[in-house]
Amino acid sequence: MVLKLFYDLHSQPSRALFMFLKLSKIPFQSCAVDLLRGEHLTKEFKKNYSKFQKVPFIHEDDFFLTESIGILRYLSRQYPIADHWYPKDSRKQAKVDELLEWQHLNIRLNCSTYFITKFTIPLKTGKDPVPEKVEKAKKYMVKSLSDFEELFLSGDGPFVFGDQISYADLQAACEIEQPRMVGYNSRDYFPKIKTWLENVRKECNPVYDEAHNVVNMIADDDDNLKAKL
Known part of the structure; x- marks a missing residue:
């Protein structure tokens, strides 16, 4: 049975895994899930697909797996x-894992x-959004972006771990692109992040732009929520 990927490109981990599969030329069947319509919240979805009712997840033969990083490792x-995506060398792999674990409670x-x-x-x-809560969330986000820039983009090379892109770059880029849909573009405030994002985009295109099409459309739409900033 062909590998099936259940995903929604509004979802950051969905975009990362979608790009990884395409860039790695792993054959898969696209199974889009509409999160905004709550397709993942039905009893049928929980019974027949993901018990966690989340995306992304994969289905291969009689095997089901949720959580993007677990899927990457599988x-x-x-x-x-x-x-280079997920090195077999223990130390190089551990460095990729370091960022993948760090990002959960940060970016x-x-x-x-x-x-x-x-x-x-x-x-x-x-x-309407509560201004005080938005400002508090923004404060924590900016701190995480600053930490990411200092901790992971201070070395040599165009990517997080030197000259070769890894899954860590995909995961981090998708998380950092997400706030653009509500008017915050980290490129405007963090020069190292801006350069790094452009490196990732260039390395992964046209797949990067395909995965971020919905992000780009919303971010570029003058009628979206960023007009309320």
Whole structure:
């Protein structure tokens, strides 16, 4: 059975995994899930697909797996991928894991919280964003972006770990692109992040732009929520 990827390109980990599969030339069947319509929250979805009711997840034969980083590690063992994405060398792999673990409580948590505070909660409640909560979320996000720039972009080379791109770059880039949909572009405030994002985009295109099409459309739309900033 062909590998099936269930995803929504509004989702940061979905975009990272979507790009990884395409760039690694791993054959897969696209199975889009509409998060905004709550397709992942139905009883049928939980029973037949993901017990966690999240995306991305994969289905291969009788095997189901959720969580993008767990999926990356599985795919790196199952398929002949280029070593730079997730190196077999223990120390190089551990450095990729270092960022993948760090980001959960840093750029992922805080960029997501800012996005949720400005967009998701107002969408669900029908109420305007609460300015005090937005500013608090922004403060934590900016701190995480500053930490990312200092901790991971201070070395040599165009990518997080030198001259070769890794899955760590994909994951981090997708998280940092997310706030653009609500009017915050880190490129305007962090020069090292700006250069690094352009390096990742150039290395991954046209797949990068394909994965971020929805982000770009919303970020470039003058009628979206950024007009309320």
